[in-house]
Amino acid sequence: MQNPVSLDHLVRQLGVPASRMPAYVWLADRLNLLVAEGRLTPGATLPAERAMATALGLSRTTVVRGLALAEAQGIVAARRGAGRTVRSPRRRSSAFEPLEPGLGGPEGDQLDLRSSQMPPVDGIGEAMRHATESTLARLTPGGYHTAGIPELREAICAHYASRGLPTTPDQVLVTTGAVNGVHLAVRALAGPGRRVVVENPCYPNTVRTIAFAGSRSSPVDTEDDDAGHAMAHALTNSDAPCALLIPEFQNPTGRLMGEQARSRVLRAARRRGVALVVDETLVATNWRELEMPSPLTARGVTTVLVGSMSKSHWAGLRIGWVRAPRRVVDLISHQRLGADLGAPLHAQVLAADLLARPLPHQRWKRVADNHDLLLRELRTRLRTWRIDPVDGGLNLWCRLPAPKSEQLVRAAGSRGLLLATGHVFSPGGHGWGARLRLPFTAHSDDLVRAAGILAEVAGEHL
Known part of the structure; x- marks a missing residue:
């Protein structure tokens, strides 16, 4: 099924014609950039020439000329009776490649900001000792707890009840982290060869997980403010059986999807029968x-909520879960038998203990202070970058004045600062060359050091 690009959405992406160049050249250049960033996805159908001309305030001749130039550059393809469709750009990097390896001095001198790992939550040592004693007291000949130990599932139910979503233990399946939960859910709901709608930009493991489940990613541009509208439009115009998204502090943009946007997505999912x-x-x-x-989640929409303790408590605690209707939990439980037989008992006991404790307020105050510090340092040193505060999460999503993410990452690596290129967050591995994701979970001194290195390399390459 073709995926038509919304005229309003395309006009917002294109912006205002530049006065420094002919309008038809501007149109081709903007289309080129949008395709390179992955914001116009391969196979998407562009609006009709006349509609584009009216919406952009240009003559139809100018639009036709701009589209012809874009076609000559290999950005779009035209077929009689089918309009113009977006072509696949030449792949520059792969979402499956490992993040940039260390290029600097000794490992101890390197500052690794390729991932946003939080330190262990305060009190985890005491909780570990208590969990060890509790585990030793319940040793059994088998030791399998495929669905999860009862107290952990009850704690997860309490977590959802506190968020206004009553949940029973038979709606919960404990997994070995969120990636495992997403993988199992996609396998159960999409299946081999089927498409899964994903956000663009997105968390790199999202694409890997979909691919390893045998499915294919179908990206939709959600960087704009109206991400809910873009996702709802994509669900309405796609034959994908399911979609995968991060509505709470999306990685990498840090955006929180509001109630109105959630309602749009849920209505579209219900209308098309798309699982979320x-x-x-x-x-x-x-x-x-x-x-x-x-x-x-909503009545009439099959929704699998995937949770984890990696950001809230500690990345080394590989405990996650899925919360779904009982029939879906049963299906996912059957799927997992080909991968594992459940999470380790000791980790589950520890997770149940930690979930029952409120998270220390100081933990999030340090994150808030780090966000403000890094934002201030970057805005002071890199005045040509667009760096907006985020709603939450653990990363800043920075817009560079030129698509030179790869050059900056390599130059920063030679000085001991390890970063991920913007391409890593593109489902196709070829977009977001003018973006950098910068976590603010490191120590405050390290964040100041990182901002200084970035200012140095930006002065050389931008």
């Missing part, structure tokens, strides 16, 4: 203490 896989890994990172919307 909702990655809630970052739901706890609400360090601004915003009033949180309800979990993304």
